[in-house]
Amino acid sequence: PMLGTLVIPETTVIYVPNSSLETYKTATGWSDYASNIHANLIDVPTTFTGETGSYKVIGREYMYTDKITVEVKAYMDDWSQYTGRLLSCTEGGGWNVFYSNGGKLYAEIYDSGVGYKTIATTVAWADLSSGWHTFKLTFDGEYAKVYVDGLLCGTSASFTSGLIGYHASNSIIVGAEAGSGSVPGDSARFIGKIEYVRIDNVS
Secondary structure (H helix, E strand, O other), X not given: OEEOOEEOOOOOEEEOOHHHHHHHHHHHOOHHHHHHHHXXXXXXXXXXXXXXXXXEEXXXXXXXXXXXXXXXXXXXXXXXXXXXXXXXXXXOOOEEEEEEEOOEEEEEEEEOOOEEEEEEEEEEXXXXXXXXXXXXXXXXXXXXXXXXXXXXXXXXXXXXXXXXXXXXXXXXXXXXXXXXXXXXXXXXXXXXEEEEEEEEOOO
């Protein structure tokens, strides 16, 4: 779509807390566009406490299969303490952003009908400085890739199906791990802040 002379990508912003809207508009340069879509943004807290129920269910609308970009900007005082999920819909399908394995940042994404492809990155959680970082998972129909603060940190093996498979009934969850039904399992809860989440049908 066009807004004046500004070309707006086909972007779906699904979570920007009210307190973060101005920061997001400045970072993207999409001032008018961001204002226009703000009415449709999901009202969720900026801070996630790790307590039971500290997450947000955002449904199944953004479960793209052919290509996807998932981006999250998040904050922790001490990233070496990360044990949760920033965003997840993994449970017999889907993807998660991200988990810790041996102290390193990992992601999973489901090769439809085949099984999970794991992306092991070179990033140690303990090496991330205190404060805000941007995490991104992409899938182009062949490979899934992980970026941290704009730097490519890991690539999956080639997909067999060319598609992402999803669980039949679970949802995308901000700040926790998805469960087997339409609500999260209330596990792997994130402790920190999330400034925005975007999920696009682009790679």
